[in-house]
Amino acid sequence: MATIRGRIAARSLVAGARLPSVRALAKSSDVSVSTVAEAYSRLVAEGAIVSRPGSGFYVGREPAPMQLSAVGPKLDRAIDPLWVSRQSLETDDAVPKPGCGWLPASWMAEQSLRKALRTASRAGVDSLANYTSPLGLPPLRQLISRRLGERGVEAAPDQIVLTESGTQAIDLVCRFLLEPGDTVLVDDPCYFNFQALLRAHRVRIVSVPYAPAGPDVEALATTLAAERPRLYITNSAVHNPTGATLSPVTAHRVLKLADQHGLVIIEDDIFADFEHSPAPRLAGFDGLDRVIEIGSFSKTLSASVRCGFIAVKRDWLEPLIELKIATMFGGARLNEELVLSVLGDGRFHRHAEAVRTRLERARRSTGERLGELGITPWLEPRAGMFLWCTLPDGSDSAELARAALAEGMVLAPGNAFSAAQTAGNFMRFNVAQMDEGSFAVLRRLL
Amino acid sequence: MATIRGRIAARSLVAGARLPSVRALAKSSDVSVSTVAEAYSRLVAEGAIVSRPGSGFYVGREPAPMQLSAVGPKLDRAIDPLWVSRQSLETDDAVPKPGCGWLPASWMAEQSLRKALRTASRAGVDSLANYTSPLGLPPLRQLISRRLGERGVEAAPDQIVLTESGTQAIDLVCRFLLEPGDTVLVDDPCYFNFQALLRAHRVRIVSVPYAPAGPDVEALATTLAAERPRLYITNSAVHNPTGATLSPVTAHRVLKLADQHGLVIIEDDIFADFEHSPAPRLAGFDGLDRVIEIGSFSKTLSASVRCGFIAVKRDWLEPLIELKIATMFGGARLNEELVLSVLGDGRFHRHAEAVRTRLERARRSTGERLGELGITPWLEPRAGMFLWCTLPDGSDSAELARAALAEGMVLAPGNAFSAAQTAGNFMRFNVAQMDEGSFAVLRRLL
Incomplete structure (x- = not known):
């Protein structure tokens, strides 16, 4: 019953589709005919399927709405x-969240934000109340173009499309490139919301192991040949969750394989502001030919003033703008004005520098204190807020996360990041969200 | 060639799919075999399709990205x-746009917005920089719940999901309810972006004529029986583009038919603030059983501070929140705070009242002046900014719009709103965007 319900919810069985015969399903799932017959008759009673005597069983007319949690493998919560x-978003602002993917608000560009709001309160009325242009505020796109250039990514202002967040930017590009049933490649491990987002696009997810200098190139070659994915989503500079950095050699090899296999790559670069000096970017090497660059300001500027962007080759601009208008209509003009204002404030750059230094110190001290608990970082990241660690003595991170939640602490267990479920012994820690209490809970539970 | 390219772009022919044989296509499209053979060989040369000798022609491996403009019937630009x-969004702020669907910024709640920004500049740091909860800011949801109650729609605060705009709210609900290939019903005429948005969901669009008291109920009954749409998208209180208002009798009949046919309805209620006294709502009659209510603040408060909402029955909340997290992650917290602040400002209510009166006067005077040009409103709207008019002597509105654009004026010709292309003699005028120059251009061109 769960299998059939799951397939209906995931739309792999659509309204009106015929179910396998009782006999065929019994054989393929290695259960008795009477078990399947009983399951079917209960599903008929539920209204999920209908029986047409002499013809077979069919999915009921009214399809169930999309249930992401029913799509893909059934995982432990x-x-x-x-x-x-959801746990991270629902937990109160004041509670430290070692499992979440952002800095505490008190680490953000508070003074620059206050100043930007005061400036906005005196802006022209169009800035306050009118729609923005389809691409988004021109001076902000100019500034983003310059900032991308500093990381080696050449994108003219008219190749930059503003969106309402980094997530929404990826979503828009997925809509543009994917159709249901396509195959998409992610890293193992990868940022967990990539998986949730891809489920919403009804695509099949495959993964390659992530090594300290980027994806495992040999595994990538094999997977590209065998699975023929349309798209690969990754982070290069500060990889989530591992904190790893792509090497120039790996960048070259990944792009060579991508060329051979007609693979498009989304490079999600939302942690760029955490870097002391820029690491290689796939989009920089490739020149935005088959790489689409994504960025946002949620991690260093504000997660409340939402604004993201897409840098893309000119061939793809027109249909992408059309899709933006159809699904969002106008952009978030005020947010664009505020981001522009903060980025133009000298204080913001001193603030960003201070955050980088503070994170460096927090990575070091958190690494040491975790080490005392037998929790070992997989590598020493060059930048960012994450430490991707193994737990002592092969402990199970899902079990630890469950126990921690009972004490009000949200953790991020390894397999939430692993499409192949190979990271049961790993945990991602956010060094900016660890306080004395967090260490005390960990010590007690381990 | 155009037909095959269009079907590939629209994904009705997907990568790897086999094309009809040369002979079959020649017969079905009533052209010669050699014409089709020539077209196929040119498409092979372009790389759009591949030939497998002895087997036939197939769509090439690398699918084209989604091109909304290639989906659906090929229309005159x-x-x-x-x-x-796009024309409306791209035209400079200062140019009057009789074809657009919003008020000039100078009509918006400018003083309340300035005050809200000053207040926000002194807010707690979490308001400025942190993510919001999955449903969105609780006090704003409370306020929206109260405002919906005043229009007869009962929705508790925990049945309200905040989004980044009204368009995005509809998009999220469409994702939740629809699968590719589903049929969706719209009014004829309807807000033109419904059609663009639905194309992005790869669904089939059917329409029913809109009458002065709501959709034509007899046509609705026939269409529901024949086409079995999954979803109907409409506006009830101030219909776009006609300005018509749903009558209680029609509301009852529409809902009765919806019950009979398992139809879900999205009621897009973004013009609610323009009403002097509330008209019937489908969501009010139905009690949010099969109606989902959508709203936003872009039309009266600000189109720059983007914020929309969905009111929905509790059964559908959980999967909708999951879909929101997967595709947007956090919400636009600062925008939610600003909207809350403006709605709580006494001046905003006086402002909204003044806008209603000003619109009433503009509708009257614009109606008179259009009348002098032989342009006749289809009905006299009770509220809002639109006059849906017939042009004199059966003039073609697309032709007039083209000529006006050459003079820098954006108009909204009837067939842009008509899925069935039955409104070639109609034009939608925005009474808040007409100045002396607009009338002069119209007079000259007619």
Whole structure:
């Protein structure tokens, strides 16, 4: 019953589709005919399927709405990508969240934001109340173009499309490139919301192991040949969750394989502001030919003033703008004005520098204190807020996360990031969200 | 060639799919075999399709990205829904746009917005920089619940999901309810972006004529029986583009038919603030059983501070929140705070009242002046900014829109709103966007 319900919810069985015969299903699932017959008759009673005598069983007319949690493998709640996101978002602002993917608000560009709001309160009325142009505020796109250039990514202002967030930017590009049933490649491990987002696009997810200098190139070659994915989503500079950095050699090899296999790549670069000096970017090497660059300001500027962007080759601009208008209509003009104002404030750059230094110190001290508990970082990241760690003595991170939640602490267990479920012994820690209490809970539970 | 390219772009022919044989296509499209053979060989040369000798022609491996403008019937640019939206968004703030669907910024709640920004500049740091909860800011949801109650729609605060705009709210609900290939019903005429948005969901669009008291109920009954749409998208209180208002009798009949046919309804209620006294709502009659209510603040408060909402029955909340997290992650917290602040400002209510009166006067005077040009409103709207008019002597509105654009004026010709292309003699005028120059251009061109 769960299998059939799951397939209906996931739309792999659509309204009106014929179910396998009782006999065929019994054989393929290795259960008795009477078990299947009983399951079917209960599903008929539920209204999920209908029986047409002499013809067979069919999915009922009214399809169930999309249930992301029913799509994909059935996971323990503690490692379900959606559930981990939701726990982090639902927990009160004041509670430290070692499992979440952002800095505490007190680490953000508070003074620059206050100044930007005061400036906005005196802006022209169109800035306050009118729609923005389809691409988004021109001076902000100019500034983003310059900032991308500093990281080696050449994108003219008219190749930059503003969106309402980094997530929404990825979503828009997925809509543009994917059709249901396509195959998409992610890293193992990868940012857990990539999996949830891809489920919403009804695509099949495959993964390659992530090594300290980027994806495992040999595994990538094999997977591209065998699975023929349309798209690969990754982070290069500060990889989530591992904190790893792509090497120039790996960048070259990944792009060579992508060329051979007609693979498009989304490079999600939302942690760029955490870098002391820029690491290689796939989009920089490739020149935005088959790489689409995504960015946002949620991690260093504000997660409340939402604004993201897409840098893309000119061939793809027109249909992407049309899709933006159809699904969002106008953009978030005020947010664009505020981001522009903060980025233009000298204080913001001193603030960003201070955050980088503070994170460096927090990574070091958190690494040491975790080490005392037998929790070992997989590598020493060059930048960012994450430490991707193994737990002592092969402990199960889902179990630890469940126990921690009972004490009010949200953790991010390894398998939430692992499409192949190979990270049961890993945990991602956010060094900016660890306080004395967090260490005390960990010590007690381990 | 155009037909095959269009079907590939629209994904009705997907990568790897086999094309009809040369002979079959020649027969079905009533052209010669050699014409089809020539077209196929040119498409092979272009790389759009591949030939497998002895087997036939197939769509090439790398699918084209989604091109909304290639989906659906090929329309004249002047009446293409996306193109009209884009013209309006791209035209400079200062130019009057009789074809657009919003008020000039100078009509908006400027003073309340300035005050809200000053207040926000002194808010707690979490308001400025942190994510919001999955449903969105609780006090704003409370306030929206109260405002919905005043229009007869009962929705508790925990049945309200905040989004980044009204368009995005509809998009999220469409994702939740629809699967590719489903049939969706719209009014004829309807807001043109419904059509563009639905194309992005790869669904089939059917329409029913809109009468002065709501959809034509007899046509609705026939269409529901024949086409079995999954969803109906409409506006009830101030219908776009006609300005018509749903009558209680029609509301009852529409809902009765919806019950009989398992139809879900999205009621897009973004013009609610323009009403002097509330008209019937489908969501009010139905009690949010099969109606989902959508709203936003872009039309009266600000189109720059983007914020929309969905009111929905509790059964559908959980999967909708999951879909929101997967595709948007956090919401636009600052925008939610600003909207809350403006709605709580006494001046905003006086402002909204003044806008209603000003619109009433503008509708009257614009109606008179259009009348002098032989342009006749289809009905006298009770509220809002639109006059849906017939042109004199059966003039073609697409032709007029094209000529007006050459003079820098964006108009909204009837067929941009008409899925069935039955409104070639109609034009939608925005009474808040007409100045002396607009009338002069119209007079000259007619």
